[in-house]
Amino acid sequence: MSRSRIVVGLEVGTSKVCTVIGEQRDDNAVAVIGVGECPSRGIRKAEVVDLDTAIQCVHQSVQAAEESAGVEIRTVFAGVSGSHVRSFNSRGMVPVMGENGEITDADVDAVIRNAMAVNVPLENFEIHTLCHDYNVDGQDGVQKPQGMRAMRLQADVHVIHGVESRAQNIVKCVQSVPPLIVNSMVFNGYAASLAVLTEEQTQLGAMVIDMGGGTTNFTVHVRGAVRHSGVIAVGGDHIANDIAIGLKLPLSRAERLKVEHGSVQLDESMKGRAIAPSGELRIGTSVVFQDQLCTIMRLRVEETLQLVKQELDDSGWGAFIGAGVFLTGGCAHIRGIKELAAEIFGLPVQIGTAQTVMGLTTPLQRPEYAAPIGIMLEGVKRLGPLPKRQSLWEMLRNIARPT
Amino acid sequence: MNPTDSTVQENAMSVREKRVRILVLGVGGAGCNAADRLADRLRPDETNGPHLVAINTDSHALSSCLVSEKFQLGIKTTFGLGAGGDPAIGLKAAQEDRDRLAELLKGSDLVFIAAGLGGGTGGGASPFIAKLARDAGALTLAFVTLPFEFEGDRRNEQARAALAELKRETDAVVCVPNDQLFQMAGERATVLDAFRMADDLLAEGVRSIWRMLTKPGLINLDFNDLRRALEDRHDETVFGIGEGQGDERAAIAADAALKSPLLGTGQILAEADTILVSLVGGPDLTLADIQSAVSTVRRKADRNPHIFMGTAIDEDFKDRLLLLVIASRGKTGNGSAVTNPLPSERDLAAAPTVEKNATLPLAGSQPPVKSAKPKSLRAIQPSLGLEVNIKGRFDKVEPTIYHGEDLDYPTFLRRNIRIGDPNDRPVVAGEKLSDGQQNRSRSWQNTVAAGGSLAAGHACARRAV
Numbered sequence: 001m002s003r004s005r006i007v008v009g010l011e012v013g014t015s016k017v018c019t020v021i022g023e024q025r026d027d028n029a030v031a032v033i034g035v036g037e038c039p040s041r042g043i044r045k046a047e048v049v050d051l052d053t054a055i056q057c058v059h060q061s062v063q064a065a066e067e068s069a070g071v072e073i074r075t076v077f078a079g080v081s082g083s084h085v086r087s088f089n090s091r092g093m094v095p096v097m098g099e100n101g102e103i104t105d106a107d108v109d110a111v112i113r114n115a116m117a118v119n120v121p122l123e124n125f126e127i128h129t130l131c132h133d134y135n136v137d138g139q140d141g142v143q144k145p146q147g148m149r150a151m152r153l154q155a156d157v158h159v160i161h162g163v164e165s166r167a168q169n170i171v172k173c174v175q176s177v178p179p180l181i182v183n184s185m186v187f188n189g190y191a192a193s194l195a196v197l198t199e200e201q202t203q204l205g206a207m208v209i210d211m212g213g214g215t216t217n218f219t220v221h222v223r224g225a226v227r228h229s230g231v232i233a234v235g236g237d238h239i240a241n242d243i244a245i246g247l248k249l250p251l252s253r254a255e256r257l258k259v260e261h262g263s264v265q266l267d268e269s270m271k272g273r274a275i276a277p278s279g280e281l282r283i284g285t286s287v288v289f290q291d292q293l294c295t296i297m298r299l300r301v302e303e304t305l306q307l308v309k310q311e312l313d314d315s316g317w318g319a320f321i322g323a324g325v326f327l328t329g330g331c332a333h334i335r336g337i338k339e340l341a342a343e344i345f346g347l348p349v350q351i352g353t354a355q356t357v358m359g360l361t362t363p364l365q366r367p368e369y370a371a372p373i374g375i376m377l378e379g380v381k382r383l384g385p386l387p388k389r390q391s392l393w394e395m396l397r398n399i400a401r402p403t
Numbered sequence: 404m405n406p407t408d409s410t411v412q413e414n415a416m417s418v419r420e421k422r423v424r425i426l427v428l429g430v431g432g433a434g435c436n437a438a439d440r441l442a443d444r445l446r447p448d449e450t451n452g453p454h455l456v457a458i459n460t461d462s463h464a465l466s467s468c469l470v471s472e473k474f475q476l477g478i479k480t481t482f483g484l485g486a487g488g489d490p491a492i493g494l495k496a497a498q499e500d501r502d503r504l505a506e507l508l509k510g511s512d513l514v515f516i517a518a519g520l521g522g523g524t525g526g527g528a529s530p531f532i533a534k535l536a537r538d539a540g541a542l543t544l545a546f547v548t549l550p551f552e553f554e555g556d557r558r559n560e561q562a563r564a565a566l567a568e569l570k571r572e573t574d575a576v577v578c579v580p581n582d583q584l585f586q587m588a589g590e591r592a593t594v595l596d597a598f599r600m601a602d603d604l605l606a607e608g609v610r611s612i613w614r615m616l617t618k619p620g621l622i623n624l625d626f627n628d629l630r631r632a633l634e635d636r637h638d639e640t641v642f643g644i645g646e647g648q649g650d651e652r653a654a655i656a657a658d659a660a661l662k663s664p665l666l667g668t669g670q671i672l673a674e675a676d677t678i679l680v681s682l683v684g685g686p687d688l689t690l691a692d693i694q695s696a697v698s699t700v701r702r703k704a705d706r707n708p709h710i711f712m713g714t715a716i717d718e719d720f721k722d723r724l725l726l727l728v729i730a731s732r733g734k735t736g737n738g739s740a741v742t743n744p745l746p747s748e749r750d751l752a753a754a755p756t757v758e759k760n761a762t763l764p765l766a767g768s769q770p771p772v773k774s775a776k777p778k779s780l781r782a783i784q785p786s787l788g789l790e791v792n793i794k795g796r797f798d799k800v801e802p803t804i805y806h807g808e809d810l811d812y813p814t815f816l817r818r819n820i821r822i823g824d825p826n827d828r829p830v831v832a833g834e835k836l837s838d839g840q841q842n843r844s845r846s847w848q849n850t851v852a853a854g855g856s857l858a859a860g861h862a863c864a865r866r867a868v
Contacts, residue, residue, distance in 0.1 A: 044800045083803060117553055233803040234810050241795040242813035246822045251796060292822050299814040307805060 005386055006071055009376030010058070011079040011188060012170050014043050014214030014237060015330055017057040018372040019065035021073060022357065024380050026389070031358040032373065034069020036061045045214035045233045046081035046188070048169040055176045062177060075181050077379035078174050079371060080127060081188040081215045083233035084163040089132075090115045093154045103136070103145045103153055111155040125164040127187045132156040132225040158226045160187045184382065189217025189229055191374030192328045196352035197221060204322035208352060209308055209341075210371055211331030213237050217371075218308050220317050228315035234304050236331045239297055246296045247288055258334075261290055264298040265336030301337060305344045312345075321345075326352030332367035423616045423626045425453035426511040426541070427609055429470065430529045431486075431493070433519025433548060435459055439469045440602030441609060453515075453613050456507065458532070460496050460524045461485035474507065476500055476528060486523025490561055493527020504532060508539040512626060513616075515609050516543065516573070521550030521558045526565035533572040542630050543573040544640075546608065548601065549580040575633045575640040575731065577608075607644050611727040615681040615715050622693070628711045632679040632729065640731040641672075647724050653692040656682075656726040657699035661807040672703050672807050675730035680712040685721035688714065696726055702817075703807035704730075 005024040011017070021034040038061040042050030066072055092115025098104035112129060120126060134142040135154035145153060162185075171182045193208035202221040210217040214235045220228040239262075244254035261275045270290040312318045324347045327337060332351045341349040353365040354373040364373065390398070429438025435457040442455050457470040462483030465473050475483060477496020486493040497504065508514065514536040518525035529545065536543045547569065549562045570576050579601070592600075616626055633640065645659025661672065672678070680700050682693060697712055704710075708730075797803075797811035804810070808817065815822055 044797070045803065049800060083801065122552070232805060232810070237796065238811070238813075241797060241811075242815065245795050245813050246815055295820075296813070296815055296822060299818065299820065303810075303814045 003386065003389065005383065006069075006073060007376055007379040007383065008065075008073045008076040009079070009186070009191070009372045009374070009379055010062070010076040010174060011191075011372040011375055012040070012043060012046075012048070012054065012058060012173060013079070013188075013212050013371070014040060014046050014235060015212065016040055016368070017043075017054075017061040018369065019061045019073075019076070020369070020372040020376045021065050021069040021071065022373075022376040022380065024383075024386060026386065028385050029358060030377065030380050032364060032376070034065045034067075034071070035364065035369070035372075036063065036065025036068060038064065040213070043214065044237075045083065045235070046212070046231075047084075047166060047214075048173050051169070051173060051176075054173045058174055058180075059177045062180065074179050075183045076174060077184060077186055077375050077382070078170055078182045079188040079191055079375045080162060080167045080170055080185045081212075081217050081231055082162070082166060083215070083231055084124075084166050085127070085160065085187060085217075085231045086124075086162070087158060087160045087229045089156065089158050089227070091154060091156050092116070093152060096150050096153050101149045101151065103148050103150055105146060107153055108134075108146060108155070111153050112157055115155055115157045116159055120159065120161050123163055123165065124161045125167070126159055126161050127167070127185050128158075128160040128190060128226075130158045130160075130190075130226045132158060132223075132227070158229070160190065160229055162187075183379065186375045186378045187217070187229065188212070188215075188371045188375070189219045189231065190226065191372075191378055192217065192352070192370040193219040193221060193226075193326075193374065194377050195354040195357070195370045195374035196326050196328055197323075198355055199224070201323040205317070205320040206323040206326060207308075207312060207321055207345075207347075208326045208328060208370075209305070210329040211235055211304070211327065212329040212368075212371070216304055216308060216329075216331075218311065220312060220315060220321070222317050222320045227317045227320075228311070230311055232304060232307050232311075234300075234307075235329075238304075239300050239331075239334075242296050242300050243293060247292060249288070257288060257293055258297065261293060262297050263294050263335035264301045264340045266291060266294050266298065270294055297334070298340070301331070301334065302340060302344065305341055309344055321347055324348035324350060326350050328352040328367040328370035330368045423512045424510060425513045425515070425609075425613050425616070426508065426536075427453045427455045427515045428517065428532060429455070429457045429468075430516055430518040430532060431459060431522050431525030432461070432464055433522070434517040434525055434529070435464065435468045435470070436598065437517040437546070437602045437606070440599070441606040442470045443606075453609060454511075458524075458528070459485075460493065460528070474500075474503075476524065486527060488521075488558070488561075489523045490527030490565060493523040493525070494531055495527075496524070497528035497531040501535070504535050505539065508532075508536050508541065511536065511539060511541040513612070513629070514539075514541040514543045516545045517547070518545070519548045519550070520562035520565040520569070521548075521554060526561055530565060530568040530572045533569060537572060537574070542626075542633065544633065545569050545573045545576045545578075547576060547578050549578065551581045574630075577640050577642060604644070608642055608727070611644060611681060611683060611725060614683050614717060615713055615727070617715075622712060622714050628713065629679065632677050632709075632711050633731065640729065642727065642729040644728075645726045647726070648722060652684075652722070652724040653695040653726075654699060656724045657696045660726045660728045661700065661703055672700075672728070672730050673802070673804050673809060675704060676708045677731050678704060678708045678710045679727075679729040680710060681727040681729075682712070682714040683717050683720055683725040683727075684714065685718065685723060686716060687721060688716060688724065692724060696724070700728055 003026055007022045007024055009020045009022070017038045017040050019036040020032055022030050023033045024030050038057045040057050042048060042053035042057070048054050062073065092111045094107060094111045094114050096103050096107050098107055112131060116126065116129060133140070133156060134145040136142045136145050136148050137150040137152055142148070167185055174180050174182050189208070189210050192210040196208055197206050203224045205222040207218060207220045212235050214233065214237050216232045216234055218230055219226055240251060240255040240258050243249065243258055244251045247254070257275065273290045274287045275290045275293065276288065325341055325345050327341060327349060331337065338349050338351060351367050352370055353367055354370055357373060357377070427438060427441060429435040438455050438457045455470050456472045456474050457465060457468045458474040458476050459465040460476045460481045462475055465475060477499045480492060480496040480499050486496060516529050516533055518529040520526045533543050533545060547566065549566065550558045552559065566576065566578055612629070616629070643660040645656040647653060647655030647659065678700060680697055682696055684692060693714055697710070701710060794811050802809045802811050
């Protein structure tokens with residue numbers, strides 16, 4: 001009998017609501033066994049603006065995932081993003097209280113609490129508290145201090161926090177679909193980096209930019225830990241909106257033009273080339289030239305990436321990005337974005353897709369699935385390894401000799 | 404016009420002569436530290452600058468203060484031992500010395516009060532002192548800090564009560580919670596650094612206002628403008644300072660000022676309805692500099708605010724430019740009802756200038772206009788001249804404001820890049836684009852430079868008493 005656990009990641013995104021069902025196997029490997037997706041309505045900039053329609057989308061997405069996996073789901077991990085999500089680095093220090101000066105779990109808890117003590121505003125809650133490393137009596141870079149002897153324990157942490165009431169809208173939206181229950185929240189940007197980066201890349205230094213429909217989330221990993229993260233509430237919707245305004249088109253048409261003819265690299269051949277969305281008669285509609293379309297797109301994408309680059313430089317970790325930049329999210333599909341990003345960052349740029357799961361790989365090797373898969377992976381991490389299997393004999397023995 | 408000429412005291416009353424008497428009071432422990440810092444900065448050449456006084460109930464702390472003029476508050480009440488964190492004692496001490504304080508404040512035109520509100524002296528005495536200052540006819544501005552969250556509820560509540568009190572008694576309060584300051588100072592900043600930054604910020608703010616009022620300028624911004632911009636602005640007043648050097652100094656300075664943490668990374672600016680822009684430059688200051696700086700600020704403002712601007716020329720500022728932005732958001736509460744009786748009484752008592760009467764009706768009529776304006780009536784930037792709503796689908800959602808720029812407006816509009824009417828044969832896009840790129844790379848360099856100068860001293864924190 002092989003045992004497993006079902007873990008679900010649910011991203012209520014601006015352009016799609018995506019449910020990823022993973023199975024954590026006996027050997028703690030994780031496989032994706034089902035995916036469900038539904039175009040979003042009632043979400044702007046990664047936050048709920050119309051609860052009722054958003055609930056319907058969650059419902060459809062979950063149903064589709066359940067059908068594809070053949071399981072029923074109850075507990076999910078939900079992604080959160082939006083302009084309210086912030087992060088900071090902090091250092092905590094406590095005297096070691098354990099017996100014989102040995103560091104215990106309680107000391108580690110205390111030092112992390114201490115690190116968070118100052119900075120989080122009252123209405124906010126911590127989404128992630130990620131520990132970089134510990135410093136034990138001046139010795140830097142300690143990964144696991146439990147059991148070491150010391151007088152003093154320091155911890156450097158990266159805290160990602162958000163406004164509780166705004167994050168609760170996502171929880172409410174998901175929990176309005178019975179029988180779903182949200183276990184906890186995961187920051188989409190961090191989730192995308194979890195799915196995309198290998199352990200080695202996080203050591204080398206990497207930045208993951210998750211450009212979705214409504215927000216651009218970024219996470220910087222250096223030496224195996226998150227050093228910086230954040231949200232800029234600009235995404236693919238803004239590009240389409242710019243096009244609609246600049247070329248005086250309806251939004252739906254702007255969106256289709258963006259997908260079919262858009263690019264952020266201009267070349268001579270585009271100049272004066274009239275374009276139209278496929279399947280649309282050109283007669284009677286105003287003419288759109290490709291160079292106009294692409295100029296608008298390029299300006300927006302370039303600006304957004306430059307803001308991210310500025311965030312990276314301001315954080316001071318810009319020089320430590322050895323493995324390069326990874327683009328995920330729907331905007332990673334924009335033609336020429338990889339080259340544009342390489343130009344802006346001066347670093348190797350790749351389109352990031354989920355690396356670290358087994359299962360339905362090919363259809364999942366798309367940048368927009370990085371975040372929901374990452375949410376699921378973070379869920380696996382939070383739930384911990386499966387309890388060790390006990391043989392019948394061991395069970396009986398335990399009953400006979402309770403410890 | 405020569406500010407070094409201090410012989411004719413009587414002329415100091417005349418605003419036209421640009422001799423405004425500025426009094427800076429550091430009240431309580433935190434306030435004295437800030438005053439110290441300012442004294443330190445002013446010492447070499449600006450001895451004729453603002454008049455600094457350190458006020459404290461704790462004689463021991465006061466004696467270690469660098470400011471030459473010290474004011475021992477409430478010696479009978481506290482025996483020089485401090486207020487013990489009790490604002491009631493702080494208030495009592497101030498009341499005891501009411502006459503001496505009134506004497507000190509007499510004849511001042513502009514009074515800055517620096518204090519940390521968590522303590523007894525800062526929290527208790529400063530509202531009282533502010534009231535006396537206003538009674539003496541001075542424009543009264545308070546720069547205060549709120550205690551850290553971890554200092555406990557009692558202290559925080561005390562500080563909040565003091566803040567409310569202070570808002571009633573002053574023209575404008577610039578209030579900075581220590582928690583926020585600490586974040587801005589950066590995670591690795593030492594406590595000392597963070598406090599120093601706070602003191603620096605206050606010092607720089609006071610100094611630039613002083614400079615603006617006393618140095619000759621291309622475009623005058625006088626005391627009455629300042630008064631008009633700040634009088635009775637209780638709701639929210641913030642300021643940011645930026646400095647730039649070299650060819651792009653105006654843009655660099657504007658950028659740094661707008662990114663100043665106290666401006667809430669620009670959010671508050673976007674909602675401001677009065678903005679005061681003051682430039683200090685050297686003799687080589689050009690009109691283009693002024694235009695560039697002011698238009699940068701104007702672009703960030705969302706609500707079509709009333710912009711006051713002035714420039715001053717300072718010989719020391721060769722090839723440099725300092726920009727001070729003071730923004731205030733109209734009052735939303737019912738504060739005006741409480742304060743209305745005060746200004747008139749005060750103005751009658753003070754009226755040091757002829758022009759004052761002329762500005763009075765304006766100053767008085769401004770707040771009601773503002774409070775009557777519904778929040779949803781957003782001004783569309785007129786220069787863009789588009790009849791449609793230019794935010795498109797983002798019209799009704801919370802704006803994405805990032806370093807003072809509303810990113811929901813299309814990039815090409817914000818950059819003023821013409822895409823061309825889709826129905827004429829448009830411009831050569833390649834050309835357009837390279838244009839845009841140039842702008843961008845330039846502004847990018849600016850922001851790097853500005854980031855540097857920002858870190859150099861405009862994040863801040865201050866000790867609670």
